[in-house]
Amino acid sequence: MTISMIAAHDPNLVIGRKGSLPWHIPEDLAHFKNRTRGHCVVMGRGVFDELSEKPLPGRRNIILTRSRNYENVEVCRNKEQVLKLLRDEEKIYIIGGAEIYRLFYPSCDRLEMTHIHQIYQGDTFFPEYRHEIGTVWKEVAREEQEDFAFVDYERIRKP
Numbered sequence: 001m002t003i004s005m006i007a008a009h010d011p012n013l014v015i016g017r018k019g020s021l022p023w024h025i026p027e028d029l030a031h032f033k034n035r036t037r038g039h040c041v042v043m044g045r046g047v048f049d050e051l052s053e054k055p056l057p058g059r060r061n062i063i064l065t066r067s068r069n070y071e072n073v074e075v076c077r078n079k080e081q082v083l084k085l086l087r088d089e090e091k092i093y094i095i096g097g098a099e100i101y102r103l104f105y106p107s108c109d110r111l112e113m114t115h116i117h118q119i120y121q122g123d124t125f126f127p128e129y130r131h132e133i134g135t136v137w138k139e140v141a142r143e144e145q146e147d148f149a150f151v152d153y154e155r156i157r158k159p
């Protein structure tokens with residue numbers, strides 16, 4: 001199973017503000033849709049709240065929560081349960097938020113990042129990974145746009 005984290009962050013690693021995205025970038029939303037379509041997406045209860053508890057269509061949706069129950073998605077209580085449940089999936093996407101990125105960062109194989117050039121105010125952050133580029137992470141793809149860049153990294157060293 002390949003575990004990929006997909007996220008967009010600003011130059012200070014801001015990913016969220018007051019429970020939402022700080023920006024509205026339609027190209028990034030389209031990129032997210034294209035990458036995750038047909039795959040399994042794993043998210044925290046915070047992100048599921050943000051989606052008004054509606055699963056993302058065309059994808060298998062897994063929600064991490066210690067206490068809540070939902071009828072319309074699969075629910076896991078911890079990381080081990082996620083990995084066991086999804087062991088036969090070829091590729092899974094960790095789609096946030098901050099708590100779930102931190103939880104899976106040590107075990108993920110790929111980072112599919114959007115680097116947003118503008119600085120935003122925020123209260124949630126992606127884990128610091130940039131000091132590990134070159135030792136733990138290798139850049140394998142980059143697509144530059146005017147206001148942001150799509151950059152993929154592959155793990156070259158286990159933690």
Ligand SMILES: NC(=O)c1ccc[n+]([C@@H]2O[C@H](COP(=O)([O-])OP(=O)(O)OC[C@H]3O[C@@H](n4cnc5c(N)ncnc54)[C@H](OP(=O)(O)O)[C@@H]3O)[C@@H](O)[C@H]2O)c1
Pocket residue numbers: 006007008009014015016017018019020021022043044045046047048050064065066067068076077078079095096097098099100101103124
């Ligand atoms: N820029 C991006 O790419 C991006 C992507 C995704 C999200 N975001 C932003 O990130 C923010 C949300 O992040 P967040 O950190 O507040 O929320 P989150 O990570 O989505 O969810 C946190 C919740 O997940 C559950 N949880 C966490 N660790 C767990 C564990 N080990 N086992 C079981 N359940 C666990 C808990 O739910 P319970 O309290 O129910 O137990 C916890 O309250 C929003 O602002 C959102 O817009 C940004």
